[in-house]
Amino acid sequence: xxxxxxxxxxxxxxxxxxxxxxxxxxxxxxxxxxxxxxxxxxxxxxxxxxxxxxxxxxxxxxxxxxxxxxxxxxxxxxxxxxxxxxxxxxxxxxxxxxxxxxxxxxxxxxxxxxxxxxxxxxxxxxxxxxxxxxxxxxxxxxxxxxxxxxxxxxxxxxx
Numbered sequence: 252x253x254x255x256x257x258x259x260x261x262x263x264x265x266x267x268x269x270x271x272x273x274x275x276x277x278x279x280x281x282x283x284x285x286x287x288x289x290x291x292x293x294x295x296x297x298x299x300x301x302x303x304x305x306x307x308x309x310x311x312x313x314x315x316x317x318x319x320x321x322x323x324x325x326x327x328x329x330x331x332x333x334x335x336x337x338x339x340x341x342x343x344x345x346x347x348x349x350x351x352x353x354x355x356x357x358x359x360x361x362x363x364x365x366x367x368x369x370x371x372x373x374x375x376x377x378x379x380x381x382x383x384x385x386x387x388x389x390x391x392x393x394x395x396x397x398x399x400x401x402x403x404x405x406x407x408x409x410x
Contacts, residue, residue, distance in 0.1 A: 296382040297367055303389045304362075310396050311358060314351050317403040321348040324407075347403045354399040357392045365389075 321344045328341045365385055370378045 294370060294378065294382070296379065296386070297370060300365075300382055300385045300389055303386065303393060304365075307358070307389075307393045307396055310400060311355065313400050314355050314396065317400065318348055318351045318355075320407065321345075321351070321403065343406060347399070347406055350399040351403060354392075354396040357395050361388055361392050 325341055325344045325348070328337050328344070331337050365388075369381060373381060
């Protein structure tokens with residue numbers, strides 16, 4: 252009984268240490284940090300970069316769903332009798348799964364390297380240059396994601 256009591260006390264203490272003060276919600280992760288910086292910095296170019304990011308971030312769920320669906324499709328096709336058609340569909344599904352994975356990694360890579368804190372240490376020209384590079388990179392991420400998703404969705408429509 253004493254062990255349970257002490258375990259509850261420890262658990263309560265750990266929970267309290269991890270709790271946020273009232274008014275704060277959610278996890279404080281990299282996405283939260285990125286969303287706060289354009290307003291803090293007041294730079295509309297930074298806000299534009301993050302707006303592109305924010306517009307495509309929900310599509311990450313589509314990427315995960317499609318990768319899962321493609322894996323299932325591959326397993327089902329591998330369980331069928333070997334044929335030229337099945338072999339071709341497996342290869343196509345594997346290539347699409349790889350494209351989705353690359354798009355996913357492209358987004359994760361951009362988020363890891365994007366550092367809005369850098370702007371406070373740069374001159375106006377340096378900040379403008381940095382944000383232009385970041386805009387180009389996130390637009391590239393958007394294109395890769397949109398193309399990979401469209402291709403995978405088309406694969407399933409042809410089925």
